[in-house]
Amino acid sequence: MEETSSLVKLPAPLLRQLLAQAPAQYEIGGATGRRYLMGGGEQHCLAIVTDPWILDYHSRQPRHPVRSDIGRHTRIAQQLDPVAAISLMDYPVADFSGPASSLCALEEHLLHHDKHCCVLAASIESLERWLRLAPLLAGGLPVEESRLITVSVAMLSPLTLTHLNGDLLLQATRHHLPVVPTVCPMAGTTAPYSKAGALLLAHAEVVFLAALTQLVRPGHAFLYMMGPSRTDLRSGTDLYYTLDKVLWKLASVQLGKALGLPTGAECGGTMRCTYDLQSGAEGMLFMQATCQSGADMMSGIGSCGNAVAMSGEMMVVQSAWLEAARFLGAGLDTETHLGLASIEARGPGVHYLEDDLTLEVMRGEEFFTNELFGYGEEESAPLLERAHERAEALAAERPCPLPGKTQEALRRFFADERARLER
Secondary structure, three states: OEOOOOEOOOOHHHHHHHHHHOOOOEEEEOOOOOEEEEOOOOOEEEEEOOOOEEEOOOOOOEEOOOHHHHHHHHHHHHHOOOEEEEEOOOOOOOOOOOOOHHHHHHHHHHOOOOOEEEEOOOOHHHHHHHHHHHHHHOOOOOHHHHOOEEEEEEOEOOOEOOHHHHHHHHHHHHOOOOEEEEOOOEEOOOEOOOHHHHHHHHHHHHHHHHHHHHHHOOOOOEOEOOOOEEEOOOOOOEEOOOOHHHHHHHHHHHHHHHOOOOEEEEOOOOOOOOOOHHHHHHHHHHHHHHHHHOOOEEEEEOEEHHHOEEOHHHHHHHHHHHHHHHHHHHOOOOOOOOOHHHHHHHOOOOOOOOOHHHHHHOOOOOOOOOOOOOOOOOOOOOHHHHHHHHHHHHOOOOOOOOOHHHHHHHHHHHHHHHHHHHO
């Protein structure tokens, strides 16, 4: 380390040694015993349940989130099978004022799911609150054993680790909580103005965080992930979900896998805060790229509006995109379903309605179908209407998935926290 500039340089041999210590697989868990393996070949999803803006289905306009949005979106994420983890942005709700607003959002969130929690703490105090919550959620298990929390640690691009993020990293390693980097360089302002240049800088930042994590605690769980974007040099706007993202997703997962690390990549996502053709095309392209990349964690189910908005309906739509992407990625089954025997047996000029192969696969998944898609029916509702109906069904009030004692403990915790803030 250069004392005068605070510049840290890791010699190549040391860097390789540190990265080799990071585990190729690790396990995360939920509040009621769910377990998911990162790096084991299965792909899991992370859903977001709030953002600075909510795309309202009825008005088709963005608005700030309210408490009912948190509950609705969390219930949807709880019901979506591919979703293993959920994140709640450390952000207040519009219908509660004062310092307790974020607490109301967090309480609403935690009382509606039992999946893994990806913590995006904006302060040490926020992370420490999560550390006190984890044993309550896990029925008394120490935070280190529950595997309930992953901690997001940001890098200030270009190539800067702040004291706050260094402290978050130290807390995460101290409590054996997996680390996922929030690395978001912007081409043209905080990264070189090229696709490859932004990728290279993001890679350097992720690798540094991975090495630093291993330096602090060898063998600590780390997920390789990045979120580069580009700057509109005419307006100065950060463009997060442009089509460049397709290439970055694929390349970043390749880089992470080359290092032997579990990987993550954003899925879904759109530039626009609208339900339109552009958001559909972007969402499907992004989902296909992430699915085909082999990323272990596909994050951002529900995201839209240039990564500052989300929608319950978009959570449902993007889940359908995921089914489509997986279907396309599976390719053709020429081993068992080639149909040669059927062709030989039937010959020319006959139908296949009663063929053995037809009867074998007709109720299976040989061909793609999804309840959100229309298939030529004259009176079928548009996809968005069906997505809204599905979202409403998933968001219907259900019993809390947490045990009664856990619910009581959470409510006491948040009552005490609000009282402390009011003093």
